[in-house]
Each structure stands twice: as structure tokens, then as C-alpha cells.
Amino acid sequence: MLRASSSLLQGVAFGVGAAATLVAVVLAYTRRRERRELAAVQAAAEKKRAAGEIFDLKARSFSPVADTALGRWREAVQMIRKHVSKKHPQGLDCELVMLGDVRIESVFMFVVAHLSEYAPKAGRRNKMDLGADDGGYQREYNQLLGAQDAILQDIVRSAAGDTISTAFLRAGPRSELHFEPSAVRAAIVTCGGLCPGLNNIIQGIVRTLISLYGAQQVLGVRGGYQGFDEASSPPIELTLDVVDGIQKMGGTFIGSGRGSFDLEKTFQFLKRHSICQLYVVGGDGTHRAADKIAEEAKKRRLNIAVCGVPKTIDNDIDMLDRSFGFDTAVAEAQLAIRSAQVEARCNLPNGIGIVKLMGRSSGMIAVHATLCSGEVDLCLVPEVPVVTDGDRGCLQHLERVLEQKGSAVVVVAEGAGEDVLGTSAIVDAGGNRKLPELGLWLKDQIVAHFKSKGKPATVKYIDPSYMIRSVPANAADSIYTELLAQNVVHGAMAGYTAFSVGMRNNRLVYIPIGAMVKNSPRQMDPHGQTWERVISVTRQPNTVPPKAKKEPA
Numbered sequence: 277m278l279r280a281s282s283s284l285l286q287g288v289a290f291g292v293g294a295a296a297t298l299v300a301v302v303l304a305y306t307r308r309r310e311r312r313e314l315a316a317v318q319a320a321a322e323k324k325r326a327a328g329e330i331f332d333l334k335a336r337s338f339s340p341v342a343d344t345a346l347g348r349w350r351e352a353v354q355m356i357r358k359h360v361s362k363k364h365p366q367g368l369d370c371e372l373v374m375l376g377d378v379r380i381e382s383v384f385m386f387v388v389a390h391l392s393e394y395a396p397k398a399g400r401r402n403k404m405d406l407g408a409d410d411g412g413y414q415r416e417y418n419q420l421l422g423a424q425d426a427i428l429q430d431i432v433r434s435a436a437g438d439t440i441s442t443a444f445l446r447a448g449p450r451s452e453l454h455f456e457p458s459a460v461r462a463a464i465v466t467c468g469g470l471c472p473g474l475n476n477i478i479q480g481i482v483r484t485l486i487s488l489y490g491a492q493q494v495l496g497v498r499g500g501y502q503g504f505d506e507a508s509s510p511p512i513e514l515t516l517d518v519v520d521g522i523q524k525m526g527g528t529f530i531g532s533g534r535g536s537f538d539l540e541k542t543f544q545f546l547k548r549h550s551i552c553q554l555y556v557v558g559g560d561g562t563h564r565a566a567d568k569i570a571e572e573a574k575k576r577r578l579n580i581a582v583c584g585v586p587k588t589i590d591n592d593i594d595m596l597d598r599s600f601g602f603d604t605a606v607a608e609a610q611l612a613i614r615s616a617q618v619e620a621r622c623n624l625p626n627g628i629g630i631v632k633l634m635g636r637s638s639g640m641i642a643v644h645a646t647l648c649s650g651e652v653d654l655c656l657v658p659e660v661p662v663v664t665d666g667d668r669g670c671l672q673h674l675e676r677v678l679e680q681k682g683s684a685v686v687v688v689a690e691g692a693g694e695d696v697l698g699t700s701a702i703v704d705a706g707g708n709r710k711l712p713e714l715g716l717w718l719k720d721q722i723v724a725h726f727k728s729k730g731k732p733a734t735v736k737y738i739d740p741s742y743m744i745r746s747v748p749a750n751a752a753d754s755i756y757t758e759l760l761a762q763n764v765v766h767g768a769m770a771g772y773t774a775f776s777v778g779m780r781n782n783r784l785v786y787i788p789i790g791a792m793v794k795n796s797p798r799q800m801d802p803h804g805q806t807w808e809r810v811i812s813v814t815r816q817p818n819t820v821p822p823k824a825k826k827e828p829a
């Protein structure tokens with residue numbers, strides 16, 4: 277019995293020993309295989325390094341779990357596999373190179389003010405369709421956003437670049453509502469020049485407030501900030517019926533204006549109508565005033581959200597990918613450019629068509645219309661010096677174009693030419709400087725120049741300025757305005773204030789108004805790629821002086 281059990285034990289011991297040996301052999305084999313794979317990866321890395329490519333296996337970001345090269349490699353591969361399968365469920369048939377020198381170590385978000393800093397909140401849970409009559413349609417949002425949902429401001433990264441990034445708060449519905457929706461009384465005001473899509477914004481805000489959230493009342497302030505003085509123009513109630521179909525019309529249903537802004541009258545209006553959400557739609561001037569309203573509301577500890585929607589066809593508001601209406605304006609400008617081209621081509625000999633486009637301090641419309649058209653031979657913008665005479669002058673350039681093509685098309689931004697024609701001291705009600713008429717002046721210069729050369733030119737001048745901004749929004753702008761309208765309301769309902777909504781890196785974000793207006797109006801960088809592309813298309817001489825070299829510190 278004893279003998280039997282001892283031989284059984286010997287058998288078991290032998291079996292365990294054999295199994296252990298087998299495991300050891302398999303482990304050794306696996307380790308050897310991993311080492312071989314690591315060696316192959318390291319050799320590949322060395323090769324890439326030798327070829328000048330960045331491939332850093334010793335990147336610090338993979339160090340927390342293991343400190344051997346093998347551990348780091350396995351960790352990196354696991355991380356990348358996990359990341360890839362999240363983004364691309366089918367996997368990826370390609371190689372990924374780790375950029376060892378490109379890192380984001382910390383992210384700093386622009387702080388958006390919140391009313392709960394000083395005012396009581398309703399604290400109600402957000403659901404979709406709170407405005408549905410019987411509540412039967414209410415359901416959870418597909419995605420609710422939180423305080424740390426961020427959109428990076430700087431998506432361009434390089435080996436020598438910063439290792440930090442600033443970020444914006446991602447726009448969208450939040451889980452908790454600051455306002456009791458059924459008690460919300462809101463007002464909308466549109467200020468400054470017209471812009472395609474204003475009616476879409478009004479309609480979108482009204483529909484989101486009433487249909488989605490069940491707000492009590494929305495008022496439209498008439499004719500811009502001056503409409504807060506009700507003696508001259510009482511507000512209009514914006515119901516779902518009233519705003520039905522307005523997106524098909526150009527302009528703004530409630531009127532706009534550059535009239536004077538009166539803080540006291542504004543607060544009297546807000547109090548009289550018990551407004552707790554104010555939506556201001558306008559350019560940088562409008563937003564500066566909105567910031568003052570938000571500041572004053574805070575000083576008075578009023579539970580009023582002041583929210584902006586940036587509007588300008590000039591596309592000169594800082595931090596945004598683009599402002600709504602810009603796309604439509606550029607498309608509409610094509611009609612004028614095409615007409616100018618037809619006139620130039622058919623008026624023999626030496627036909628020249630000049631088109632004046634809007635853009636007070638920024639030539640964005642002119643530049644984008646030029647890039648879009650493919651028929652423009654000269655583009656003049658406020659950011660680039662206007663040179664008429666000499667080798668690099670536009671008159672000689674036009675001479676060359678006429679010799680080659682027989683006709684020429686010129687696009688002039690309205691703000692161009694102060695460098696040659698001087699700056700006016702005259703300002704409008706909004707404090708905007710009167711601009712020189714460079715296009716008309718250039719027309720005379722061209723006629724005189726070609727006459728003196730014995731080659732008379734026929735110059736046709738087209739000014740479609742107001743025609744490109746008074747049309748309804750095109751498809752791209754209609755979608756954009758819908759996103760802006762829905763998201764500005766989500767922000768207000770959540771209790772954010774003194775913010776504006778906009779597109780940054782193709783995502784909707786909330787931007788503190790103070791930060792947004794600080795560098796607005798923005799201008800095109802004359803040393804950037806956009807202007808270079810214009811030069812490539814028009815072949816005009818580049819009159820931008822070379823960039824001043826930075827002195828070593």
C-alpha cells in the first residue's frame with residue numbers, strides 16, 4: 277500500500293516536474309521570441325533613426341508600467357491596439373510611428389463663467405424634449421457633456437513645438453439644468469451688418485428653447501441694441517409659428533442696427549420682461565457690448581445668462597474656424613466675379629473687370645472668393661501693401677496678364693488701400709472708420725496707365741457688396757447655424773454665461789466672450805499659407821515685406 281502510494285507520489289512528482297519543465301521551456305521560448313521581436317523592432321527603429329525619422333522606443337510616456345525596454349514596447353503596443361480598436365473597430369492595416377518628440381503634457385482650458393458662482397440653480401436633470409406637451413417623448417440625450425470635455429485649440433503639432441495645449445469647453449447639452457425650462461423667458465437681439473443665416477439662428481434658438489426645452493416665452497429685440505429702448509420699437513414675441521419659414525429669407529426678421537448701446541436701458545428691458553437668457557447675435561462690436569452686459573449682470577448678482585453667437589461675413593472673429601454666412605458670401609461673390617470676367621473677356625481690346633468685396637479690416641472674403649473662382653488675376657486686401665507702379669506694381673502685372681490673356685479680373689477688398697489713399701477720420705455710429713474707395717481709384721489709374729501706353733483699356737467696376745450678404749444661407753451655412761443655435765441654448769440652459777458659441781477644429785465649443793474679442797477683428801497672416809496660395813493662383817507680385825528675423829534672446 278505504502279509502496280503503491282510512494283510510486284504514485286513519484287509519478288505525480290515526475291508529472292509536475294515534467295509540466296514545470298514544459299512551462300519553463302514554453303516561457304523561455306516566448307521570452308526568446310519576444311526578445312527576437314524586440315530586437316527586430318529596435319533594428320527597425322535604428323534604421324528609421326538613421327533615415328532621419330523619429331521613432332523613439334524610450335519615450336517617457338510609456339514608462340509607468342514597466343521600465344525594461346521590452347515592457348515599454350509591449351505596453352506601447354497594447355495602448356496603441358486599444359486606441360486603434362476604439363476608433364477603428366475593423367482594425368488598421370498600416371504602421372504607426374510613435375513621434376517621440378511630439379507630446380502633449382498638459383491641457384489648459386479657457387474658463388467659461390457659470391451662473392452658479394453667484395445665483396441659485398434649478399438643478400433639474402436634463403432630458404431631451406422637455407418641451408413635449410405630455411412628456412411622453414422625453415428621452416435621454418445620446419451624449420451629455422461634462423466640465424472636462426475639451427476641444428484642443430492647437431491641433432498643429434511638431435517636434436520642436438509646445439508640449440502644452442489650450443482648449444475650449446466642448447459645446448452640447450449638460451446633465452444638470454441651471455434654469456427651470458418652463459420658467460425661461462429669453463430675448464434675442466441681432467446687431468451690426470447683415471449676414472446670411474441670421475434668420476436661421478433666430479429660428480434655431482426659438483425652436484430649441486420652445487420645442488426642445490419648453491421655455492415660456494422668447495422675445496425679439498427690434499433693430500439691434502437700440503431696440504432695448506422700447507419707446508421707439510417694442511419687442512416682438514417669437515413663437516414657433518412666427519419663425520416658421522423665416523430661414524428662407526435673407527436679412528434678420530427682427531431687424532439689426534449699429535445704433536447706440538445703453539446699458540441702463542438694456543437692464544430696464546431685461547427686468548421689465550423678466551428675461552433670464554439673453555442671446556446676442558453680432559460681430560466683435562456686439563460682443564464687446566454683450567461682455568459689458570454680462571459683467572454688469574454679475575455685479576448686480578442677476579440670474580441672467582448672456583450668450584453670444586458670432587456673426588460677420590468678414591470672418592474676422594478670432595478663435596473660430598469660420599463665422600456663419602461666410603461660406604454663402606464667398607459663393608455669392610462668385611456671381612460677381614463671373615460677371616466681371618465675362619465683361620472683361622467681351623470688351624475688346626484690353627478688358628478689365630474690377631469687383632469690390634466687403635471686408636473692413638480683413639480680406640478673408642476677397643481671398644477666399646479669389647481661391648474659389650480660379651479666374652482672378654489680382655487680389656488686393658488690407659493685410660498686404662498695395663503697390664501700383666514699378667516692377668512689382670499691379671499696373672505692370674495687369675499689362676503682362678493682358679498680353680497673355682487679353683483680359684483680366686481684379687478683386688478688391690473694401691478695406692484695402694489705406695496705405696496709398698490715407699486713413700479717414702470719419703466714423704459711423706458703431707465707431708467704424710470710413711474706408712477709401714480703392715477700387716474706383718484703381719479704375720482711374722488703370723485707364724490712365726494704359727492710355728499713356730497707347731493701349732486703351734476698358735474697365736468695368738462691379739460693387740456687389742450688399743448683394744452677397746443679404747441672401748439666405750446656403751446649405752453649409754444652414755447646417756452650421758442650426759448647430760450654433762442648438763448649442764448656444766444648451767449652454768445657457770446649463771447656466772453658462774458671458775460665452776459665445778463657435779466652431780473650432782470642426783467641433784462646437786463655448787468661448788469666453790472676453791477672450792474672443794481681445795484679438796478681434798483678426799486679419800489674414802500675410803506670411804501664412806493662405807496668401808501664398810492666392811499668389812500661386814493669381815501670379816501677382818507678392819508685395820509683402822519679408823518677415824523680420826527674430827533677434828536671438
Ligand SMILES: Nc1ncnc2c1ncn2[C@@H]1O[C@H](COP(=O)(O)OP(=O)(O)OP(=O)(O)O)[C@@H](O)[C@H]1O
Pocket residue numbers: 467468469470500501502533534535536537558559560561562563564565568587588589590705706707708
Ligand atoms: N466697445 C463697445 N462697447 C459697447 N458697445 C459697443 C462696442 N462696440 C460696438 N458696440 C455696439 O454694438 C453694436 C454693433 O457693433 P458694430 O457696428 O461694431 O458691429 P459688429 O457687431 O462688429 O458687427 P459687424 O461685423 O457687422 O460690423 C453697435 O450698436 C454698437 O453700439
Ligand SMILES: O=P(O)(O)OC[C@H]1O[C@](O)(CO)[C@@H](O)[C@@H]1O
Pocket residue numbers: 468469470559588589590634635636690704745
Ligand atoms: O454698410 P454697413 O451696413 O455699415 O456695413 C458695412 C460693413 O459691414 C460688414 O459687412 C461687416 O458686417 C463689413 O464688411 C462692412 O464694412
